[in-house]
Amino acid sequence: MRCDLSALMRGAVGIATALFLNAQASAATLLREATIGEPPPLDVMLTTADVASVIGRHIFETLYALDSTYTPRPLLAESEREEDGGKTIVIKLREGVPFHNGKEMTAKDVVASMTRWGNVGARGKLLMAAATSVEATGKYEVTLKLSAPNGAWKTLIADVNGGLAIYPEEIAANAGNKPIEQKDYIGTGPYKFVEWRPNRYVEVEKFDGYKPVKEKGDGFAGARTAIFDKIRFIPVPDVGTRVSGVQAGDYDYAEMISGDLYESLSKDPSVQVQRTNAPIFGLFFMNSKQGILKDNYKLRRAIQTALDKSQALRVAFGSKELWNAEGSIFPKGTPWYSAEGVSSYSPHDPKKAKELAKEADYTGTPIRLLVSTNYQAHYDEAAVFTRQLADAGINVQMMVVDWATLLKMRGQPEQWDIFVTHHSFSPDPLLLTFLNASYPGWWDSPEISSLRAELIKSTDPVARKATWDKIQSLIYDQVPVMKVGDAYTYDIASPKLKGLNPNGPAFWNVSTK
């Protein structure tokens, strides 16, 4: 009987413990974010897909991070010094920062990551093309030597999007060109990778060993505190479902809501609207390598002169609060804002456009405009411009394809004359794709080559701004690309969430009210 009682008590204790643990487990807080779709592999060094960056920045970290004014601040780095006129950069790392596998981050990990980024990273060549060596000059010290100084080096390594995320040495060294495997999604971030269920979710959970910086959180910079125990990034491709899901309480946050819903959602008490502080902008690239627009600056200016950008922005983005017909490549309030050349931004003068086209010996040859339907805004802008150009006697032939086809075709200069894409906000001109001579469009005139070299090697902010003014003026003169205008995307969140990041979806420091 005594024995039975003891067994009974043990059982009771066991059940109580199980119930307690179960209660603890169910008390784990979960944040559910509805993303626009399934991400590509989360090897953030390789890809510039936003959906991969949003998830990846919770797992992987960079040496520097951008604050709310898009200024780079130390994250995994502690400090830096420049020598030899900026050609040698010595970065001191923070000590005692653990990876998710428990190993401490050291200079060897940074060197291996930097080497891989330079070889295969989406934005690696911007900095590492000029690197002569990168070495661990101490357990926590990395020395990068460049053939010429680079005034934007810190900004170039301050974001995970195609950027220098720090991986453990063995993972970075063994990965090569292939995206790293899921088992190797090991970073130093406040959340660690748990699992990826195709078309269901990607789950990350709080990393208990995370070591934050001391400074207060600001944008993507500063201290990162994981308050939610787990985050699930759930692909919800339909925008209506993302909205209803937040309204119904099935999701806590939903990305990229369409412009036509902005006004009604702004008044809806069941959601809070989170408009981005950094605009994206549509771009129409001219083919500088081949075809009717190659070196034909007069015809390009004719095209630019015919257009009314406001009309395209209104059609593409709806509410006036979500777009701004701004000719400066960088928005007002940023250090790079410039008024150079903007009088040519959106003249909407079909008569003058006709005259310019005539001067360019244009005889009505179809201009092939490559556009994708995957991004509705691209298609809307292209459709409006095609109509406006027809009024000016310029014959545009739209070639509508899906995004995967466009990505391939735009690399073949014989296939197109203009292609449509968009650009996310850039904290430095050197990150602008159209300044990259190997990017489709291939703008590499002698004038831009010289100004680009000047911008890269200059380290003085005032001199760099003066160079940028000249480049913007040249953009309106040679028209390698046409900016459509600034568009402010917005997300929605449960009204219960507080501490949302103004730079974009990042859920450290986010809690419930």
Added chain:
Amino acid sequence: MWSYSLKRAATTTVTLLAASVIIFAFIHIVPGDPIYVLLGDTATPDQIDALRHQLGLDQPIILQYLTWIGHVTEGNLGRSIFFQAPVLSVIADGAETSALLATMTMIWVTLIGVPIGMIAAVRHGTWLDQGLSGAAMLMASIPTFWVGLYLILIFAAWLGWFPSSGYPSIFEGGIVNLRYLVLPSLALAAPNAALILRLTRASMLDVSREDYVRTARAKGIRPWQVVSRHILRNALLAVVSAFGFTFAALLSEAVVTETVFALPGIGRLVVQSILRRDYPVIQGVILVIVVVYLLINLIVDLSYRLLDPRVELQ
């Protein structure tokens, strides 16, 4: 029956082989490239070539096909470029959702379509028949995505009775997770129930004009027995055939509903993989869909014999 089944298995194998060639050729003819999608905007030609080589996409197309089909015969459908997981496990994950969604939809379709079709046939020519036929036309005409969005708005966002979207597996959360499939299955059932309703009605009207039905009535058999034993049973032959194809179509073609309700099903998987050119997944999924279609076709043919012993299988 057995010799018939064997014969069908042989023709099925030939069909599968032909389908594999067509699937492989078709997806590789379509322009676009997974490497560009994977590496994104700023990839250089060197990076693109290097990754293409590593994934074996630079090999001659025939060699790529032979490698793939060789693996398929060993039960290996390859590895997803984007999910970094075996295609078979990716399909299995999606198949659970699609199979349950299709089954639940078919339950609604049967519960709504067959009885109402019967009523319409029995009350042929009356205002009730006209009303039911009109309602069926209306249900068949309304787009599924529209029905889906309104079901979400009313039953999830306003009333909060059902979840708005997603589907956590029943193996993780238990049978209660089937509530996630109630609204999508209703959205899918609307047009399909209308189809079955009209088919049941038309078949029953055809059969009711047969001599043996007239004889049964003349013998004084009760009207409901004439309907249930003599008319409905024979009319079901055509309906069962439609059931088979509807079920197969629901497994693979529910892409709009799966997108609206963010369901991790097969239809969405295949469309997403086509958009990203995830070749191994596209090839694997379509091959599995072909197999499912062939199997369902076989089951439907075999079921004719069970429903009507006069049918001979040759």
